[in-house]
Structure formats: structure tokens, C-alpha cells
Amino acid sequence: MTAPLPLSDKQLRSIRESSAARISIWHGSVRSGKSIASLVAFLLGVRQAPASGLILLCGRSLQTIERNIIEPLQDPLLFGDVAEEIRHTRGATTASVLGHTVHLIGASDARAEGRLRGATAALAYVDEATLVPEGFWTQLLARLSVPGARLLSTTNPDSPRHWLKAGYLDRAHELDLAQWHFRLADNPSLSPAYVAALSAEYVGLWHKRMIDGAWVVAEGAVYDVWDEQQHVVDELPTMRRHWLGIDYGTSNPFSAILLGLGDDDRLYAVSEWRHDARAVRRQMTDAQYSRAVRAWLDEHEVAPDWTFVDPSAASYITQLWADGHPGVARANNDVLDGIRSTATALDSGLLRVHRSCEGLLGELPGYAWSEEAAARGEDKPIKANDHSVDALRYVVHSTAHEWRHLLTHSAA
Known part of the structure; x- marks a missing residue:
């Protein structure tokens, strides 16, 4: 299964490689194509998920899960006929994806960890991982205990000392973890005019993170452009x-x-x-x-x-x-x-x-x-x-x- 929009070689490679890793993380600049690649990988994961264990969609809130995951999956311009197999009632904590029940879990603070207690999961997708609490992420990994269970995640860069960078991306060689870094130029569907306009909307720290896709520290003056x-x-x-x-x-x-x-x-x-x-x-x-x-x-x-x-x-x-x-x-x-x-x-x-x-x-x-x-x-x-x-x-x-x-x- 592929998305109707053309996928780059980098996107296709990340989709293939993700199937062999327990943890897969797509990170980099905004609109770089990482989310589409990860969602295609998620749909393939739903098709191939173990018979036992829950399938989870996680994000900072139910609203962000609906906006960043459910709505793109329901877009026929992105996923063609597959979009018809994504069913969800706004505000509900479950959805139907390719005939499978999927649970939606918001994780805005440390208390969200309790929503995972007692769960056994086979597949999980985390939107904007840097925005969820570290305890939630750790508990989620512990709940992915079914043989062959996997975690897929996307994120924009944050501080290089962020727990996700220091504890996981920097230790990928020690973990069963695959990662792919995307830049704005990696998205084949963006026009030069749009790239130029988007680049103009981010300055300083945010330009480095959201456009260049760099994990850089916030230091010095907040408004370093002030003159x-x-x-x-x-x-x-x-x-x-x-x-x-x-x-x-x-x-x-x-x-x-x-x-x-x-x-x-x-x-x-x-x-x-x-x-x-x-x-x-x-x-x-x-x-x-x-x-x-x-x-x-x-x-x-x-x-x-x-x-x-x-x-x-x-x-x-x-x-x-x-x-x-x-x-x-x-x-x-x-x-x-x-x-x-x-x-x-x-x-x-x-x-x-x-x-x-x-x-x-x-x-x-x-x-x-x-x-x-x-x-x-x-x-x-x-x-x-x-x-x-x-x-x-x-x-x-x-x-x-x-x-x-x-x-x-x-x-x-």
C-alpha cells in the first residue's frame, strides 16, 4: 500500500526500514514529509499487527490527535480509497482504522501515564513525541509487550538536551531504534514559493529547528533580533x-x-x-x-x-x-x-x-x-x-x- 501522492526515495526507505525496528522515529523540519511517511508505515503496521494487543494513537491531546493523525488519514488526496476505511466520531476516544479498533490517548501531563496502566499494546503511534511527558513514553514502551510490538513516532526538533534526544535518538545504536532526519527540501510536493514563504515565518531558534530541522539549544537573548x-x-x-x-x-x-x-x-x-x-x-x-x-x-x-x-x-x-x-x-x-x-x-x-x-x-x-x-x-x-x-x-x-x-x- 502506498499513498496517492508521490513519495520520495527517503520516505519509501524509512517506511521499509521501520518494519524491522521496535522504535521508529521520524524527526526534522515542518512540512518535510516525515508525517506522511510515518502514517503510511502506521497503516501497514495496522495491517500486520499481532492479533492480540491494543492499537494506540497518542498525542498531546485528543484534539491534536484528530487534527494531526485522523484528519490526514481521512483525506483521499493523501490516502486514496484507504481514507474511506478510517472512521471516527469527533470527541470519541476510539476510531476504526482498516477495520481495527484504535484507542486515542491524550498525554498533556504526567497524569496521562495512568491511562496506560494495565494495557497490553501491539502497535502505538505518537504524534509530536517531544510534547508528551517522558513518563508517558516510558510507560508506553513497557506496555508494548506483545511479540513484534512496535512504536512509531514523529516530532519536530527541540533542545538537544531533551529527554527524547538524549535518551533515545542519541542512543539509537544501543536500542532497537530506527530514526530518519527530514529537512524541508526532502518533501517533493512543495513548491519553491511555499518553501520561501514558510521559511520567512520562522526566525532565530525556530528557523533552525522548524526549517533546518536542527536540535539546537535555546540560549542567550530570547529576542536576539532586537535592534x-x-x-x-x-x-x-x-x-x-x-x-x-x-x-x-x-x-x-x-x-x-x-x-x-x-x-x-x-x-x-x-x-x-x-x-x-x-x-x-x-x-x-x-x-x-x-x-x-x-x-x-x-x-x-x-x-x-x-x-x-x-x-x-x-x-x-x-x-x-x-x-x-x-x-x-x-x-x-x-x-x-x-x-x-x-x-x-x-x-x-x-x-x-x-x-x-x-x-x-x-x-x-x-x-x-x-x-x-x-x-x-x-x-x-x-x-x-x-x-x-x-x-x-x-x-x-x-x-x-x-x-x-x-x-x-x-x-x-
Whole structure:
């Protein structure tokens, strides 16, 4: 069985070789063809799976399993007539694949390990292995106890100290493990224009990982593209739209960043309202914060389309709603994706910061990756002096769908 779309020699070789290994891992850049190869191998594995033992599809959540595995398998452009043999009701924890019952298991935290207790598995597929807990992976391998049982997995690169890299990929010669590294150029179905556009959407650390497919450590400045001479402006164009990002603090600083879309098709951090309770020795209540932010916006004669608030600030969000503040929403708080969106906007020349945003300008150059977290194989910024950069991240990332199309038009 093969997919209707043409497969490269590298994809075909990985499919053949995977049948002989207990653990098979496809890793590398986004859209490099690794997922299609692994899914073809999975379908062949379902056909050949031992009669006893469960078949498992695993990922960070049920929703990601549906999006990254089930939906592609059901696409006739990818899998032809085989797509008709993939049946699943959205939200259900089982699916039918080629007539076999397959169990879907989300693994977002350490508690997910308990979902495997007592199971005996013959075949397992793990989507984005670096995002599942190490304990879940270890328990899954222990449950693959049927003779001939296999684990198939895909992942984008992460830190070179990540447990999957250090404990498995680097020890492949000691284990019954086959691995294949894919780069963007390995996908024969991508057009040069698409490759160029995708490459432009990733910068710095993420370009190395997602485009080059490299396992590199997060180190140094988070926004290593930051250049005050390039990114700071003294004058602003006319703004067509405004959005607001708020990082809430009581004893810690409270920061609100007003983001504007100028008539020159650039994004600008237009202004900042910030209250540091420790510095002025005066804390403010939710109601006081709400009135102060509203007064600040009135001074600028601005009514933002949306206000994206730190999602942990439930009481403040409730206060804004009660005060009739328009367009209040919980910010998208995916830290790494938010940093990537902000870094891309800065690197492309799309995002500028007005000189009046003193708190933001003070934090941006020193916002750095944690060396301690990197030593554990984790990507985490240092949690210090990050309130204004968090507010900027909230509003930039939460509006990415509004401005991403402008990347190709902006100039550094």
C-alpha cells in the first residue's frame, strides 16, 4: 500500500526500514514529509499487527490527535480509497482504522501515564513525541509487550538536551531504534514559493529547528533580533486599528501595551500604561486598574478592537466585563508560540516600538532564556522583568491571524 501522492526515495526507505525496528522515529523540519511517511508505515503496521494487543494513537491531546493523525488519514488526496476505511466520531476516544479498533490517548501531563496502566499494546503511534511527558513514553514502551510490538513516532526538533534526544535518538545504536532526519527540501510536493514563504515565518531558534530541522539549544537573548536603532521609532503613522495586551500584577508590575496597525501596514507598540506597586509602594484594586486603563485609552482617544488579558487574571477580566470594557478576551498564552510570533514580527521589520514605551524598552534587551531550564531540556525564559514583554506577546500572538499576511510585504 502506498499513498496517492508521490513519495520520495527517503520516505519509501524509512517506511521499509521501520518494519524491522521496535522504535521508529521520524524527526526534522515542518512540512518535510516525515508525517506522511510515518502514517503510511502506521497503516501497514495496522495491517500486520499481532492479533492480540491494543492499537494506540497518542498525542498531546485528543484534539491534536484528530487534527494531526485522523484528519490526514481521512483525506483521499493523501490516502486514496484507504481514507474511506478510517472512521471516527469527533470527541470519541476510539476510531476504526482498516477495520481495527484504535484507542486515542491524550498525554498533556504526567497524569496521562495512568491511562496506560494495565494495557497490553501491539502497535502505538505518537504524534509530536517531544510534547508528551517522558513518563508517558516510558510507560508506553513497557506496555508494548506483545511479540513484534512496535512504536512509531514523529516530532519536530527541540533542545538537544531533551529527554527524547538524549535518551533515545542519541542512543539509537544501543536500542532497537530506527530514526530518519527530514529537512524541508526532502518533501517533493512543495513548491519553491511555499518553501520561501514558510521559511520567512520562522526566525532565530525556530528557523533552525522548524526549517533546518536542527536540535539546537535555546540560549542567550530570547529576542536576539532586537535592534534599538531599527525597531524603536519617535514618530507614528496614522493607525487603522488598535488592540490591547495586558499582563496583570498586584505586587508585581501591571503592564498594558497598545498595539496599532499603521496605514503603512506595519505594527507599532504605540503606548504603554504601567504600574509598579513595589516602586510606588501602592497597590491597586481591579476596579482601580480598570478605571486607570480606561482613562489612559481616553487620553489617546482609542477604543481597541480587542483587549487580550493574562488568562490567569480571572478577577480582573470579570471587572473589565462589569465595567463595559469592549472586546475583552483571554490572551493566547502559549509562551513559545507567542515568542515565535513576536520574534517573527520583529525580524521581518513588521513590528516597531514607540520610544514612550519605557517599561517595554527596558525589558526587551534583557529578556533571556533560562540556562537552568535548558540544562533540563526545556525552553523557558527567565521569569524576571518580563511583564511588559508578556503584555506585548499576548497582543501580538493573539492577533497573528490579523497581520501574518503582511509579512511578505514588510521590509527589514
